[in-house]
Amino acid sequence: xxxxxxxxxxxxxxxxxxxxxxxxxxxxxxxxxxxxxxxxxxxxxxxxxxxxxxxxxxxxxxxxxxxxxxxxxxxxxxxxxxxxxxxxxxxxxxxxxxxxxxxxxxxxxxxxxxxxxxxxxxxxxxxxxxxxxxxxxxxxxxxxxxxxxxxxxxxxxxxxxxxxxxxxxxxxxxxxxxxxxxxxxxxxxxxxxxxxxxxxxxxxxxxxxxxxxxxxxxxxxxxxxxxxxxxxxxxxxxxxxxxxxxxxxxxxxxxxxxxxxxxxxxxxxxxxxxxxxxxxxxxxxxxxxxxxxxxxxxxxxxxxxxxxxxxxxxxxxxxxxxxxxxxxxxxxxxxxxxxxxxxxxxxxxxxxxxxxxxxxxxxxxxxxxxxxxxxxxxxxxxxxxxxxxxxxxxxxxxxxxxxxxxxxxxxxxxxxxxxxxxxxxxxxxxxxxxxxxxxxxxxxxxxxxxxxxxxxxxxxxxxxxxxxxxxxxxxxxxxxxxxxxxxxxxxxxxxxxxxxxxxxxxxxxxxxxxxxxxxxxxxxxxxxxxxxxxxxxxxxxxxxxxxxxxxxxxxxxxxxxxxxxxxxxxxxxxxxxxxxxxxxxxxxxxxxxxxxxxxxxxxxxxxxxxxx
Numbered sequence: 001x002x003x004x005x006x007x008x009x010x011x012x013x014x015x016x017x018x019x020x021x022x023x024x025x026x027x028x029x030x031x032x033x034x035x036x037x038x039x040x041x042x043x044x045x046x047x048x049x050x051x052x053x054x055x056x057x058x059x060x061x062x063x064x065x066x067x068x069x070x071x072x073x074x075x076x077x078x079x080x081x082x083x084x085x086x087x088x089x090x091x092x093x094x095x096x097x098x099x100x101x102x103x104x105x106x107x108x109x110x111x112x113x114x115x116x117x118x119x120x121x122x123x124x125x126x127x128x129x130x131x132x133x134x135x136x137x138x139x140x141x142x143x144x145x146x147x148x149x150x151x152x153x154x155x156x157x158x159x160x161x162x163x164x165x166x167x168x169x170x171x172x173x174x175x176x177x178x179x180x181x182x183x184x185x186x187x188x189x190x191x192x193x194x195x196x197x198x199x200x201x202x203x204x205x206x207x208x209x210x211x212x213x214x215x216x217x218x219x220x221x222x223x224x225x226x227x228x229x230x231x232x233x234x235x236x237x238x239x240x241x242x243x244x245x246x247x248x249x250x251x252x253x254x255x256x257x258x259x260x261x262x263x264x265x266x267x268x269x270x271x272x273x274x275x276x277x278x279x280x281x282x283x284x285x286x287x288x289x290x291x292x293x294x295x296x297x298x299x300x301x302x303x304x305x306x307x308x309x310x311x312x313x314x315x316x317x318x319x320x321x322x323x324x325x326x327x328x329x330x331x332x333x334x335x336x337x338x339x340x341x342x343x344x345x346x347x348x349x350x351x352x353x354x355x356x357x358x359x360x361x362x363x364x365x366x367x368x369x370x371x372x373x374x375x376x377x378x379x380x381x382x383x384x385x386x387x388x389x390x391x392x393x394x395x396x397x398x399x400x401x402x403x404x405x406x407x408x409x410x411x412x413x414x415x416x417x418x419x420x421x422x423x424x425x426x427x428x429x430x431x432x433x434x435x436x437x438x439x440x441x442x443x444x445x446x447x448x449x450x451x452x453x454x455x456x457x458x459x460x461x462x463x464x465x466x467x468x469x470x471x472x473x474x475x476x477x478x479x480x481x482x483x484x485x486x487x488x489x490x491x492x493x494x495x496x497x498x499x500x501x502x503x504x505x506x507x508x509x510x511x512x513x514x515x516x517x518x519x520x521x522x523x524x525x526x527x528x529x530x531x532x533x534x535x536x537x538x539x540x541x542x543x544x545x546x547x548x549x550x551x552x553x554x555x556x557x558x559x560x561x562x563x564x565x566x567x568x569x570x571x572x573x574x575x576x577x578x579x580x581x582x583x584x585x586x587x588x589x590x591x592x593x594x595x596x597x598x599x600x601x602x603x604x605x606x607x608x609x610x611x612x
Contacts, residue, residue: 002466005519009049009056012512014071015484016045019503021074026088030482031502035108035125036096040135041509043092046085047142048509051301052516058082059149082150086162089143093169102271103176105132112431114418121427128274129256130286131432133180134293140174141296143167144307171309176270178297178315181253181290182235183261183273185322188250188281188351189242196351197248203349204336219245221332228325234318235264237280250351252282252326253290255419255432267311279420284350284362285434287326291369294323331370334363335380343367344387346394357394357407358415358437364388365444372451381452385461388445392464395437397471401493410437411489412496438475439510442468446517455527465518472511477503486511525582536584539591540576546598547573553605565601569594 020027020042032038049056055065061078075081098104107129113120147167154160190196192215205214219226226242229251233239237260242249257276264273296302297316308316334343348359364387371380392398396407409415414435422430442465449461474492477483480501487507490496547569576590 001462001518001522003469003515003518005515005522006055009053009512009515009519010067010071011484012045012508012515013049013068015482015503016042016508017072017074019481019485021084026084026091029502031500031504032506033109034095035110036104036106036132037108037110037129037135038505039092039095040132040139041505043089044135044139044142044509045505045512047139047146048512048516049519051142051145053519057149058085059146060153062153082146083159085146086150086166090162090166090169092139093166093173096173097169098271100271101269103136103173105129105136105177105180107132107430107432110432111419111422112416112433113428114416114431115428118428120430121425124422124425124427124430127256127277127422127425127430128180129432130181130184130253131289133177133184134286134289136173136177137181137293138296140170140177141302141307143170144174145301145305148305148307171312172268172270174308175266175268175312175315178312178319179235179264179266179270179273180257181294181319182264182315182322183257183276184253184255184278184286184290185232185235186252186254186258186278186280186282187229187232187236187240187242189240189247190249190351192246192248195353199349199351199353200248200250200333203342203345204333206337206340206342206345215245215248218248218336221336222329225251225325225329225332228321232322232325235261237261250282251322251329252284252287254278254281255283255286255417255422259421259424264315266315277421277425281352281420282326283417284359285417285432287330288362288365291323291326291366294319295369327366327370327373330363330366334367341383344383346390354417356410356415357391358410358434358440360387361391361437361440361444364391365440368444368447368451372447376451378452378454378457381448382457385445385448385452385457385464388441388448388461389464392441392468395441396493397438397441398464398467401495404495408489408493408496411435411493412499436507436510438468438472439507439514442472442514443510443517446514446521450517450521450524453527455529458527469514472514477501526585529584532588533580533584536576536580536588536591539588539595540573540580543576543591543594543598544573547594550598550601562601565597569597 028034028039028042030038030042050058056068058064058081061082064078069078072081076084096104105128106126108125111120111125144167147163151160151163154163192201201211201214204218229240229242237258256278257274258278258280259276261276297308298320302308335341343360343363346360347355347357348363349355350359364384368384371384394407395410396405401408412435414433416431416433419430419432445461445465445468449458449465452458452461471492475487475489476491477485477488478491482501482503485503485508487504488499490498550566572590572594576587580587
């Protein structure tokens, strides 16, 4: 892999430290005005590597790596750096808590007006959005985990008090974000013959079967999801009626709290649970970001550090049910039938008849998660891999663009998603801009590579990942305040105009996610090849046999050089036998070293005998 995540992350951290902390002040914002998501993205550029990769940890000052301290030198030394982080994280938590003590999750400057004649109103900018709920889950978990470890090396009472206050704020925000996700979950029921129902049937019917047969089979394959959704009631406006065989459904997360969504009962004081405005229908983008954040609630790190209290565990279990059902639903829809998958019929079309390769990539990400849960066969992963390679071509990432190529809108400007219901908050209908196609593609490619068990298939995926990374490297700012940060698509596409010189934390944080994913892929044990294992075992058996023969022929008067050589061979053979199960290639190299040394000894003996 050419990505080299450690070196790239250190370069990124060095640039982040220089642009974010000047004259003893943390500089919020960047290309966008401050909002709850943009600020969290800036913080996660630091917190994600620091809590996900052991060699980047900042919570134990005595164990912080020297190259990490060098990269973050503007932020302080190993002792002052974590204290600065505590102050900055505290500032974030307080900024996005209102006067009543309620954590707030506004989209702010990330909201766009779909009516060019009208501005987004202040009331609309304060609307809670699922993207903020999701990123707050990730940031809160990272903060609590960081504090749990850093607290173990503190003795000063004032610092312990700061840590306790920040952990309480982060825990409160985490609970409020989880409740927001519960109140944003939607089940959208449509008649088979409605426009939305017909779009869904056309999507899944890749073999031109009669509609009645498709409906019957779809109902049959979704019966477990349908049964599970009947019991989903927390945060839902009305009980879901899914018993009518003439109706189809979708499930997932809307863009914000559903209109009319009831409050979620909790023993925690999370303040007010605001009224919702969002349409009761799932949006692919917000479904994906919700699924990604919910997975962190039951990750190994969350369990080992005990980051959730009992009430949060209850909410997490409730969210996990929705996580399971949503993944199963989209995996069933995307791979329905016996021939070509609906997912392979590019581009994906939503039930409101919007279509884009970006939507295909979003559905693919859900399918990858579902495949990882059930240990999918290599053939299915290979199909997903081919699809990702096709998307890279269609998006002009691995192919040069045409003149006035419409595919470039995926990278500059992006896909604008209408947020139905947002106009009821007093203002124009809002839109949400999606322009992270390249980083989404790289992250999913790395994930598929991680799941593959055959070296050739994994090699193809890692080669694709390297090519996408080369594309992203060319989009990095080369100079100015955002040097070595993202995003400048004009660096790849000559037809695009250069963007602002300030860093985009939206894009930079997603690059950080990709680099962390790459680091986790590299940290996995190498793939085992049965063919290589058998060959290594045969070589090792021959080396051990020849070694035993050499011991049999060596006289007691053998010199110290011979004894040293045989002892080294014995040690090497023992090491080869130890690593054979997990690293047959290494075992083969060690066996070859012994065979070479034994052949040298045999040749020396033969030469001595001939001369005598």
